[in-house]
Amino acid sequence: MLRRIHSLPGLIAAVVVSILALTGAVLAVNPALERAGSSIPPTGEVSVADLAQRVVAHFPGVERIVRKASGTIVVYYFDAEVPGAAVVDPRTGVQIAPFAPSAVTRWVTDLHRSFLMGDAGRAAAGTGAFAMLVLTVSGATMLATRLGGWRRLFGRVRGTGSQRLHAQFGRIAALALLLTALTGSYMSLTTFGIISDGMDAEPAFPSAVNGGAPMAVGDLGALRAIDVADLRELGFPYPGDLTDAYALTTAQGAGYIDPATGEMLSYLPNGFARRVYETIFMLHTGEGLWWLGLALGLAALTVPLMTATGVMIWWKRRQAMPRIKANARAATADTVILVGSEGNSTWGFAKALHDALTGAGHRVHTAPMNRLAGGYRNAERMLILTATYGDGAAPSSAKQFLARLQDVRAAQALPVAVLGFGDGRFPRFCQFAKDVEAALAAKGWPQLYPLHTIDRQSAQEFSRWSAEIGALIGVDLAIAHTPPPPRTVSLRLAERVDYGAEVQAPTAVLRFVLAQDRPAGFGRRLLGDRLPRFEAGDLVGILPPDNPVPRFYSLATSAHDGVLEICVRKHPGGLCSGFLHALKPGDRIDAFVRPNPEFRPAAGAAPVVLIGAGTGIGPLAGFIRRNGERRPMHLYFGARDPQSDFLYEAELTKWLADRRLTRLNTAFSRATDQAYVQDRIAADAEALRSLITHGAQIMVCGGRQMAQGLAKVLEEVLMPLGLDLVTLKAQGRYVEDVY
Template sequence: MLRFLHRWPGLLAALLVLVLALSGSALSLYPALERLAVPQAESTLTVADLAARVASAHPGLEQIRRAPSGRVVAWWFEGGRPGAAVIDPATGADLGSPDPLPGSRFLTDLHRELFAGDTGRLVAAAGAALMLALAISGAWLVARRMGGWSRWFGRTRGPFAGRLHVELARFAVGGLILSSLTALWMTASMFSLLPDGAAEPAPALATATLPRLPYDQIPALANTPAAALRELSLPSPDDPTDTFKLVTEGGAALIDPGTGAMLSSATPGFFEKATEIMVMLHTGQGASALGLLLGLMSLSVPALALTGAQHWWAGLRSNRRIRRNARAQLAETVVLVASEGGTTWGFARTLHDGLTAAGQKVHTAPLASFDPARYARARRFLILAATYGEGEAPTAAKAVLDRIAALTSAPAAPLAILGFGDRTFPQFCGFAESLRAAAAAIGWESLMPMATVDRQSAQDFARWSRDLGAVLGLPLDLTHLPERPKTTALTLISRRDHGAEVQAPTSILRFEVPQATLWQRLTGQGFARFEAGDLIGILPKGSDLPRFYSLASSARDGFLEICVRRHPGGLCSGQLTDLTPGATVAGFVRRNPAFRPQKGRKPVILIGAGTGVGPLAGFLRANRRHRPMHLYFGARAPQSDLLYEAELRDWQAAGQLSRLTTAFSRHGPKTYVQDALRADAPELARLIGAGAQIMVCGGRDMAAAVRDALAEILVPIGQTPASLKAEGRYAEDVY
């Protein structure tokens, strides 16, 4: 429901919302420009002083008004002709025409009423209501994506467009809600839908027989600071009973010009004060800094619209690939999918097609949309859940565990869970196991024991499908064919070879960055935008299953670089290390934002062994601001496989690498990188205590040994690798 409320108002009213946002953003500049353009009154200046200065220059003075920006405008009538000017409060001299700044009237008419009078105001109000619905539903969706409100500012994952959409939403949503609410209040006030609380003093007559007092002898004028003035209307020289009318922040008063006495007064009511505050918050008049900030937030709306539309279109394309997807309310079998990279969706389509062919009404949807109330006729739930990293949920499914735990009763239809992961990881199918435990905790009946698929094994999936068919009484034996990912030809530019002397042939391969289309550059798709630590998927010849390598370069470097060790019998590593300059391979980029240095100036501790130094070298290459970075690098021998040796010396000389510590297992005393960490325990504890981030890349055994060593090192400062990971200060890229 939330996605529906967020998606369709945005799509149906995109143009209206964009017009309102862009015109509002432009208008936010005017209060600041107006404040900068006019001189401000000195703090000791009173209304009496100001009136006297202006009247000395214009004896026929009729009215003075002061805007929240400090702009003072006076009106007069002299020689039978009216006049008006912006006034310098310090001298009373004219500064120029009181006409609005160029373009402001056009933008105001466009923003408030779309050049269509009251009808336009109502349409604009509808646009504000749609913006409010988008902002509130968007905030809920961001919180759900991040895993709850407490993780609102956590690190985002997923495709660039989705991450940018979330980052912009987190920045702008508060301002968009505020702008929408104030716009709706102002419209309601304009059409008298709110009580009229205008402060008008009771009519009164001045003493007609007395001459007017000088301004400084009228207490109300002499005691009121000019900074508090909103309007001063002078009595008509042709009417001896006419009075001064003084309007300030505190209300309005009528003053006898002959005695200086206050004849009547009125203070603003609640709704008048509230409307004034709403106008200030919406327009920035009187709060130009806030206006600029709100304008900047409004300026994010076009980017939100673009990234949101792209995200919607990607989801729509994915859903279209589910053929004959039954409506949620009519489905007998509900297949829910949690996938980070998208490969689990391929298995879901195979399952959906097989069950549909067997006569089932099947609805397949993202696990993030899980809501038992949507599936009135469901007879079973099947969850296909991938695991991200060390037992984590895919980005879009972060909040599902909390949603299951919050159910007051378990769904009536039983549940089967199929986990997808890599058995070499300690938390193999950890998220699927967490789902199983959460379901068991609320008493959700199990349709069959949880099963797993190791590294996208078609055999594991076929075995599970047969077991599912047996439970359902259906002849299921599903053969899944991996979907070939969309790839681009990558041309090798150069290569450097290492490790032959220690029987560990390793190559640093540098590829040309493919030419990106304009759309890719705008949206960050393909190879238009990538960072060190992202993954490049290589599709070896004769296989539809990609192998992934961590990038040692970013788009700013102008090349793609990876480190590859040749494994005996390795299909992809063999093909890569056989490449010669000019040869090509098929590849694509997958973002990996969880493995990047956090922003800021805190130290970074880089730990890697073998080809794991690749992305760490990329971080050092990008460290042009000389952030403290300490590298612990494990290799076999310095003469054979100390990768990036020359670059490491250069980076250290340039200040991009603060300190290099090496450990060699086949040179001198046998030392591993975890031994080097223990030898530096006091310094590491100091750095980590100062807020350092730790980044580990390399083989799984090495990463486990490093984790154990750090657990010992962290004891004196009361930390653990797990606690650092929870803070976002411990990241691993292991294989």
């Protein structure tokens, strides 16, 4: 719900909010410019009487004196019946410069306040301010929820490039945008009289002015008691009219002064509503607080950037989602299908199931697991199709499911069947589906069908499960769904470096370029066609011959390097690893890139501890290669033999020399000391604790068995600090890419 609230106003109001923000940013510069061009005496040095006397001496035809919020004094006068305006020095009354408001500024102001469309435009601007308020509050709430609470609002942001930029801009500018949106909404309400601006009443014009000879303006007692810093406007009597009076407006109120006696004839102090309005006007415009104006202007510049990244996020999400036709409303559906997916492949199976059930006459509601409702009025059953992300975690469209489940009342429970998707080669195969099944059972949801799992998107297994579900509900479901093959690019092997043959662990570093005739060496940007966008730590999916199921390998380069590099060990009977090891320079493969934004060095200059074994060094080498800022990076690397499978030895030596790598600690299981990477971590515990207290992030890549043993050692390292891996994971300071 929160995402829908955030997305809908953002898409509808994107143009309106961006115009408001950009014009606001332009106008925010004016207070600072005015302040820079003003002469402002210290408080108590110049009274309004002093100022008026000095102005009269230089501008005999003065009509009124205005003090702007920036402190600028503007005199409006007539010279031989010709009106004029000048900025003056309050200490002398001498003109500093003619006052001529910029036509551009007036146009931008009108565009900001009304879109050049009068009252209709003012209403649109007010609506835009309210939309900005909704976007700011909902966006901050979503980010806090995503990061694990408000206290972690400024923790590490994960996701795609557009998601990270959107979140970073948002949290940097959140307070300023909240202030701008609140004050802008208030001012719009005052424009239309919905909230009073405090100007409902004015001081009564005096019925009896003395009518005697006017005193010199500098001798008027009422003006001598007021400091120029409190002045808003002083209007002079009409020349020769002895019944007219001075009209004075100050920060405290307004009144009329007798020209002959200098007495205040009538006075109306500002009420609460007026004081509130003036404060909010100052906060919104920065007039009177030029530094705040600049800060708000800078914050406003993030709005178009957030609009652009927000549209990109929405578009990618929309494109990734399948088009589900005849999707019944949750309240009217007899069958509910909930989907947990990370790469959207599970949605394809869900759509096939949805279409088959709809074709059989059922009313089916299909939605992400994150949208689990508190109740489904007419539903008779629920089918949950979910993948597992990483090491047993929830995929992105199901991260809120277990928490939402706790809020569902027992009376709303439905017969449910859970279908898990995963890769049977991993120890925690379909773990999230198992967790969902257990949570449903704990809440007392009846089981429609026992948990079933599907290995590597098997179309045959899905067809069998669907037929069994159909038999339970009295429908013949013959579903043949084969996931569409991913869009691939053709790559040519440009170079390979082989290791490990002597220790029966053949490993190769393979470097690919686009399959084209143009020459492209390592480190050179390709001309013409480009590699897909990727960063070190992302995954490349490779389709082995005559097999539709891709195998994934961590990338050791980024697209900026002009080459796609992976590190592959040949496994006995391994279909894809055997295929890759058989490649010769010039041979071609079909591949695609899958982003892995969870496995990235955190932004900033804090140290990074890289721990890898075997081919796990691949993405870690990529992080070091891109460490142009020379932030501290400490690598712990484990292999078998330094003479046989010391992967990237030459590169690591070079990176140590140019300080992209701060420290290298190796462990070889078949060397004299027979050490493993866990042993090096335990021996280096004190140094690691020092790095962690300085904000270090730990990144682990390698086999699952190594990662499990490493986790035990790291828990012991962290114990004296009062920390554990769960805490570091929540902070984004412990990340794994294990297989």
